[in-house]
Amino acid sequence: MSAKANTPKVQAVLDRFTQIGIIPVVVLNDAKDAEPLGKALMEGGLPAAEVTFRTDAAEESIRIMAEKFPDMLVGAGTVLSVEQVERAVKAGAKFIVSPGFDPVVVKYCVDNDIPVCPGTATASEMIGAMNLGLDHVKFFPAELNGGLKKIKAITAALVNLKIMPTGGINAENVVDYLKNDHIFCAGGSWMVKGDLIKAGKFDEIKAKVAEAAEIVRKVRAGEI
Ligand code: 3PG
Numbered sequence: 001m002s003a004k005a006n007t008p009k010v011q012a013v014l015d016r017f018t019q020i021g022i023i024p025v026v027v028l029n030d031a032k033d034a035e036p037l038g039k040a041l042m043e044g045g046l047p048a049a050e051v052t053f054r055t056d057a058a059e060e061s062i063r064i065m066a067e068k069f070p071d072m073l074v075g076a077g078t079v080l081s082v083e084q085v086e087r088a089v090k091a092g093a094k095f096i097v098s099p100g101f102d103p104v105v106v107k108y109c110v111d112n113d114i115p116v117c118p119g120t121a122t123a124s125e126m127i128g129a130m131n132l133g134l135d136h137v138k139f140f141p142a143e144l145n146g147g148l149k150k151i152k153a154i155t156a157a158l159v160n161l162k163i164m165p166t167g168g169i170n171a172e173n174v175v176d177y178l179k180n181d182h183i184f185c186a187g188g189s190w191m192v193k194g195d196l197i198k199a200g201k202f203d204e205i206k207a208k209v210a211e212a213a214e215i216v217r218k219v220r221a222g223e224i
Helices: 008-020 031-044 058-068 082-091 103-111 123-130 147-157 174-179 194-198 202-221
Strands: 022-026 048-052 073-077 136-139 162-165 186-188
Touching (some): 008 022, 008 048, 008 073, 022 073, 022 202, 058 082, 073 082, 123 136, 123 147, 147 162, 162 186
Parallel strands (some): 022 048, 022 186, 048 073, 136 162
16 A cells, blocks of 8 residues: 555656666766766666766766666666755756655655655665655665565565665675565666776676676566
8 A cells, every 4th residue: 555656757767667677876987988888788788877976977977868868767876965856857867866765855856756766774764755655765775784684574564665675786696686576676886887987898887787687687587
């Protein structure tokens, strides 16, 4: 029982998160990397990016990706304030992700029909998000907070909640996460590491992205 149904705009974004399965978490120090990285993500088969608002290049990187790749699900991560939500959306962000749960930020997003996935680590935070109208949250940092075991324990009680674990996820442990019915997608940076971006190794990134996309396909097809 969710408090109320998601708006069509929010639901469409959540459906794309679910369909893509793994959302690359990106730290860009230089906006010139946004286009080649976007290309690697699109061609590798994970047409999404959570561009973290940790660097001065984040806003411009979102703008470039959103313009160059209109079919890509580009959003902002590490969003900590309403002011950052406004900047991110203006730059073209289609969703907002945060490492933590701030009711003011979440309420602003809900009131303005902006898809938001706040970070939560406890049942209380998840209930706080649900009571603002959300039925999808991030679980962060997933591995340090008890990982899949904790997600199973919490969702035994919060039966309608969908979760995006992020933090400590990799090509090995993501398989078990994705098999859980309460997990709509996983977030992670393992395929888009900063050293590879800095070195301009976009072919290597594309290969890692393709590997991750193949994991999603295999899990969904019941092959692993
Ligand atoms: C982050 O905020 O950096 C994300 O949670 C990614 O975590 P990871 O680097 O462990 O994938």
